[in-house]
Each structure stands twice: as structure tokens, then as C-alpha cells.
Amino acid sequence: GAVVSQHPSWVICKSGTSVKIECRSLDFQATTMFWYRQFPKQSLMLMATSNEGSKATYEQGVEKDKFLINHASLTLSTLTVTSAHPEDSSFYICSAREATGEAGELFFGEGSRLTVL
Amino acid sequence: AQSVTQLGSHVSVSEGALVLLRCNYSSSVPPYLFWYVQYPNQGLQLLLKYTSAATLVKGINGFEAEFKKSETSFHLTKPSAHMSDAAEYFCAVSGGGYQKVTFGTGTKLQVIP
Numbered sequence: 001g002a003v004v005s006q007h008p009s010w011v012i013c014k015s016g017t018s019v020k021i022e023c024r025s026l027d028f029q030a031t032t033m034f035w036y037r038q039f040p041k042q043s044l045m046l047m048a049t050s051n052e053g054s055k056a057t058y059e060q061g062v063e064k065d066k067f068l069i070n071h072a073s074l075t076l077s078t079l080t081v082t083s084a085h086p087e088d089s090s091f092y093i094c095s096a097r098e099a100t101g102e103a104g105e106l107f108f109g110e111g112s113r114l115t116v117l
Numbered sequence: 118a119q120s121v122t123q124l125g126s127h128v129s130v131s132e133g134a135l136v137l138l139r140c141n142y143s144s145s146v147p148p149y150l151f152w153y154v155q156y157p158n159q160g161l162q163l164l165l166k167y168t169s170a171a172t173l174v175k176g177i178n179g180f181e182a183e184f185k186k187s188e189t190s191f192h193l194t195k196p197s198a199h200m201s202d203a204a205e206y207f208c209a210v211s212g213g214g215y216q217k218v219t220f221g222t223g224t225k226l227q228v229i230p
Binding site for chain 2: 004006034041042043046047048091093095105106107108109110111113
């Protein structure tokens with residue numbers, strides 16, 4: 001299947017700093033990428049939908065100024081957590097959908113564990 | 118509108134026993150249905166998908182699922198559980214194409230030796 005790579009896998013930062021997480025589709029073009037947040041022992045919460053070359057669409061309750069998403073190319077989307085605080089600590093997962101995918105199946109990155117001290 | 122309900126947040130089976138993870142869906146359009154597996158601190162991996170072809174879908178690692186429209190169900194089964202099957206399993210539904218994928222709350226499978 002298609003491969004999505006997410007980096008970094010683990011990141012620890014101080015409160016008030018910004019952290020960037022990258023999501024790359026390695027062997028296919030992804031017109032749409034999705035960013036999820038997963039709290040311990042819970043399901044995935046969709047944060048935003050990222051479309052190549054346009055602004056991301058955020059879900060209700062997600063602060064767009066807090067979670068900056070950029071989808072500059074068909075293979076790369078980035079999530080920047082700005083002025084991070086301990087409550088932003090979570091597992092962030094990206095996924096990508098093939099441009100030609102009929103069923104809309106998603107291919108997931110490995111996830112990024114963010115810990116804000 | 119679409120939604121997924123996974124019955125049972127935790128399921129325990131003995132090694133070698135049948136695995137049955139339940140999923141019921143709701144969708145206003147013909148659905149595409151998926152089962153994903155997540156191991157600790159990892160992303161999700163697609164196990165199998167239903168795309169309106171055969172109602173019995175076979176996936177990786179010996180898993181299969183049957184689409185039953187009359188019951189709006191898409192239960193995941195495996196005849197014989199292995200220790201390596203212990204993980205979290207998510208059922209998901211989509212309208213296809215560029216529509217959102219909606220996930221269930223997940224079922225944690227424990228395999229007892």
C-alpha cells in the first residue's frame with residue numbers, strides 16, 4: 001500500500017515554543033491530507049483537512065492560529081503547534097488520500113508524540 | 118451524515134479462539150467501510166475495506182469482514198487469535214471520494230495466552 005511518513009516520531013519542547021510536524025506521502029500524490037489528534041485510550045479526533053495549494057479547513061473547536069497547517073505540495077503537509085502548552089501534549093497523526101483513490105481510504109503516518117513541559 | 122458505533126471498548130479472547138469485533142454504521146449514501154489496526158504509539162494500518170463489490174472482504178493477517186446492509190453492520194472476524202493480534206481496532210465509514218472518514222471509538226483487543 002501507499003506509504004506516509006511522519007516526522008518527528010517523538011518531540012519534547014518547552015512551554016511557549018513552537019513545534020513543526022511533517023507529513024509526507026512517499027510514493028503517491030496526496031491532494032488531501034488530514035491531521036488527527038488522539039488522546040490516551042480514545043479515538044482519533046479530526047483537527048483539519050489540508051488541501052494542496054489552499055487553506056486548510058478546520059473542525060469546529062480547533063484553533064487555526066494555534067495549529068497552523070500548510071500543504072505546499074502534493075507530497076508534503078506540515079502542522080505547526082504554536083506557543084505550545086502542556087495541554088497540547090498529545091499524539092498527532094496525519095493521513096493522506098490518493099488523488100485517484102475511489103473509496104477514499106486513508107493512509108496513515110506513524111504518528112508524532114508531542115510532550116510539552 | 119455518517120457515523121460508526123463499535124460495540125465493546127475492550128474485548129478479550131484466548132489465543133486460538135475466534136475474534137469478533139462489532140461495528141454498526143449509519144450513512145445517508147452508499148458507504149465505504151474500513152477496518153484499521155493501531156499498535157501502541159503507531160499510526161493506523163488498513164486491515165481491509167468494503168467498496169461495494171463483494172460483501173465478504175478478506176484483509177491482511179487473516180482478518181475478514183462481512184458487509185450486511187440489512188443489519189447496517191460490518192463486523193470484523195478472525196478464526197483463530199494470535200498474541201500478535203493484540204491491538205486497538207477502529208472501524209470507519211466514508212461516502213467515498215473526497216468525503217470525510219468517520220472513525221468509531223475503537224475496540225482494544227486483548228489476547229490471553
